[in-house]
Amino acid sequence: MIYTNPWRIATALCLPLLAAAPASAALVCNAAATPVQTVYFENDPNPTDDAWTVTISCTRGPTDPASTDYTLQADNGFNPIGNTNQAVNGNGQTNRIAYELYRTAPGNGAWGGTAATDFAGTINFGGALTASATHVFYSRIAAGLNKSAKLFSDTVTMRLRYDNGPGNVDAFPTFPVSINNQSVCLLSTPPGNIQFTYASFQLAAATASTAYAVRCTIGETYTMALDATAGNLLALNYNLALSNPTGQTGTGFPQNFTINGTIPGGQSGTCATGMCTSTQTRTLTITY
Template identity: 35%
Template structure:
């Protein structure tokens, strides 16, 4: 009987210990990136800092940190060791991911970007950490077609020895990156009586931006004062992307009701010039 118990006890200990050890492990649940968006002027170079985010969860009894590494592939349209973003016409622009802003070491193949998430003492739950990489166009290229050149790069996260998690980075290169004013705004004239009702007037501006490219339109200041009367400038909702054709936006000036003004006589006039800025 004594010999039998010596043989069984190690097995029982193994059964008791191993499941507990398997549970004491941090779990990573997300590998994501907001993507890469490059506004590219043909025959130039470009460098853009980008990020991917890793989310991992710690439970009570787990280690207080987890280290991980992330690999990137060559995207959906590789050309040898280079990535290519493709236009609907079939035209391409070559770009690559790099581990530093100098654009010297390509992030692909066996190259990894590594980082660590550490929880404060006693803390549990999820933590998300962002890590930088760079998208670069390191050789000047033409843009045979106007619009968006797109690609998708696959990522693979490895942590905890052999645990893996997939992710992707969407790549959009807009070329040639260009916005033009197709119809300039006119003047806005407002006639206001002291302590009167609200008065508003408007004008329009036409803008033509590269198809698919995000842009915004803004005024130099949100409001101003003329003859003691406060007025507010507002813009109609800006389309999130260009369409490769003119888009019309409305600029409105509004004088709120109930203002006295500071005219020295029965009536007076004043003007002010504002600047509209297109950002892309």
């Protein structure tokens, strides 16, 4: 007997199916603003206004849309008081200086922390993979603030919203603010004329004075001096003296002083007529 056992050889060939996965969105945007760096002078009667720029830059993938809408918001900084930005350097009101940011012009079109004050626009790529848009914004500091002479600082955080598909993540870039409040002294009320009336050989001294006021930045020390404290008019010797000859410290407000003059008695003077007049100019110097 012949036993046979038929069997088969089977071969299976696996061919994997390779399919391209759908491309994921690659749109990414961010914003960068120029640092706000300004110098403040308290004696300037006008607000301190400056212009700056902020740029929104985007990149996309080949399959991403050719444009994206965006809005850009700015908060009130690290040290707000209500809706007002403040740069600070220390404690107390003299160490805080208020400022504001605007979209349209200094004092108009606030750029703040609400949707109504956002920058808004559209980034158009065309056929490129990168594109950007730039906006001008403005800063304003009110005139006549009485603050310490120092460097004040703050940080403003922006919020950039744009359409980058599912899983949208806003960008939160920041920019620094620095305000340099310069020390300054000025004659808020200049001295007037000192006018003597004197008769030859009078026994009593003749006196006259003039008032003036100096305004200096808070904490700024200063001294005052005349170019001369004595002189001669019509052969009459006179003397001048400051009411406060020692050093002073500014308060941010006008400080009042006088220049006092004396012509000692017993002088004849020189006058060929019944009434004679003569003048000299003196200089008051404030050093700070």
